[in-house]
Amino acid sequence: MENFVMYNPTKVLFGKGIINKLGQTVKEYGNRVLLVYGKGSIKKNGIYDQVISQLNSIGAEVFEYSGIKSNPEVSDVNSAAMIGWEKRVDVILAVGGGSVIDSAKYISVTIPGTVGAWAYATGEATPVKNIPLITVLTVAATGTEMNMFAVIQSKNAEEKLGWGHPLLYPKVSFLDPQFTYSVPADYTAYGAVDIIAHSLEAFFGKGESSLSDRFITSIIKEVMHFTPLVLKNPDNYDYRAALLYASTCALNGMLSHGRRGGDWGVHSIGHELSLIYDIAHGASLSIAYPAWLRFHKEKAKERISYLGRELFNVEDPEETISRLENFFKSIGSPIRLKEAGINEDQHKKLYSLFVKNKVGGSNYTLKNSDYKTIIELMVNG
């Protein structure tokens, strides 16, 4: 077991009606609020009104930045940070899924900083201050509501980057399973894939950690059990709650205790797919994971067999991969590039992005010569 630190300063309030505590929580941090959200679905499903009602109840001054894209762009972050800076906001309130919260994390350090947000993503700059961040989560997928990581892309730089810093922990996150009822079937499935992918990234990290392995397969089993139930009963509280709780546990740090972090190679592949085709993050992962597992089938034989035994009661790695792939398919997430609209004429571009952005993981590294095989496996399985 590797040395590790157990620590997470984010407070998660989980459950039915916890939004009623939002006003008093925001008030602890101040009166001037930058409200960040996406393309307006929160106005259709009533979450926006509940949030505004809470902010009105404490007499907050609210400044809005909306339109965060599902693959969040650094240009939005910089524009929002400019508003936050001009208005001297005390607190940022992010209402949405991973893209909104990740953007808000960047905004929180960009407002009091001296550089644009991309400089943090690339490691050229390190933040020294932040504006406190509170989140209201609306999708079960990301885990960002309880960690210090954020992913952002720059179409300009043709790069999508993950970055972590302790200043990025939200202060408080509000998780009401009811707020995920209106997530459509496809994004519910992509979220489920994302939760499984986070668990697997931890599983394939460097080092041995027996209890972490058990927690990891616990979460994957939970997602495999509840996702089909949620798809059939999108307004069932307990089913949605199970997915939402699993999503937070999958990426709040606990699954990597005893290891040197996760591998994250599959996420780096997925990020390139999203760059090339604006494909949903979870959809990119259900394509990339089977290919990656098949590529490492020999090297990771023991690990894949462990998953097979725990998840499907099978021993054979190929059988395990097929079962996982079939699960992704059964919930409606794509498993081949073509299904996501990426055709043969884009494979060359994809390859060059892999090379340029040095796609690979911290434990299972990839060479340029491996990329063609990986792409081939994403085409034909």
Add this chain to the structure above:
Amino acid sequence: MENFVMYNPTKVLFGKGIINKLGQTVKEYGNRVLLVYGKGSIKKNGIYDQVISQLNSIGAEVFEYSGIKSNPEVSDVNSAAMIGWEKRVDVILAVGGGSVIDSAKYISVTIPGTVGAWAYATGEATPVKNIPLITVLTVAATGTEMNMFAVIQSKNAEEKLGWGHPLLYPKVSFLDPQFTYSVPADYTAYGAVDIIAHSLEAFFGKGESSLSDRFITSIIKEVMHFTPLVLKNPDNYDYRAALLYASTCALNGMLSHGRRGGDWGVHSIGHELSLIYDIAHGASLSIAYPAWLRFHKEKAKERISYLGRELFNVEDPEETISRLENFFKSIGSPIRLKEAGINEDQHKKLYSLFVKNKVGGSNYTLKNSDYKTIIELMVNG
């Protein structure tokens, strides 16, 4: 799923050699240190010297209180608090197992308070301030290193009480598996029982929480796998590390997410056994759990069968209880009153303590008329 809060402010540093960070960590809180420990085993195994060397390296002024008993007494807490108050200590450093850390938690609120420690235990007083607490854990068992609970007894009042308050969270806890090498076989086994018992208390709490159930059985499986290995190889780092990490997870709050806390009926039974005979906490639990499970065999049938399927691949509740009991026996922990030295002439006294202290859990309540059956089950199984 019940509403819940995910939050734990304690920072745990886990791993080989992390004691080297103790000095700088203590220094963040001040220079005047109240060092609390037990009956001196830390002087034999070299941990005391390592701690003192760290404190010397920052030029700390150290005031010691030693002699905390394995069933900690409120009189020790008050005596230690008096020293801490007289010496105006900045920080408390607890080096030991559950009894030492629980005592230090009481000391931390008693020093700046206006009442004796027992008033907190009984709920007559509520603390408003504390002295920061840092812990160095030396036994895998308790979970107190990462939670806001403490148990203490008063021989005088004939009562052993658990109590929780957010001021009781340690600031930082140091967990080096090497520091548990010298724990003898019997106390290693009692610790293992304690970890399983904490997991089961969470399991039998009110409400349904599927992922918590999976985490709970993950921990129990881990303990059942590694305890026999530790007993055979007491100096194996990875085995000791597995038990130590499991012990923290079993009582840092995570196992009760989605439920209204645990049941804690078995712990309340165990506390009475310790009062009457000064029996080790874990030993009291390996006697009490089989009896409690047999008593609730019908009412908790579904729950016990879930455990049976997960832990032993059996369905029958009685078979499940026997297997668990056999595990306790196999690692050398007592399963009947007689094995712990409690004989027939003390049963009446035990019964009257059960009645006086209203033994029972929050979910599975017990009536006075049930106590005789429970005692009978602790005698004969």
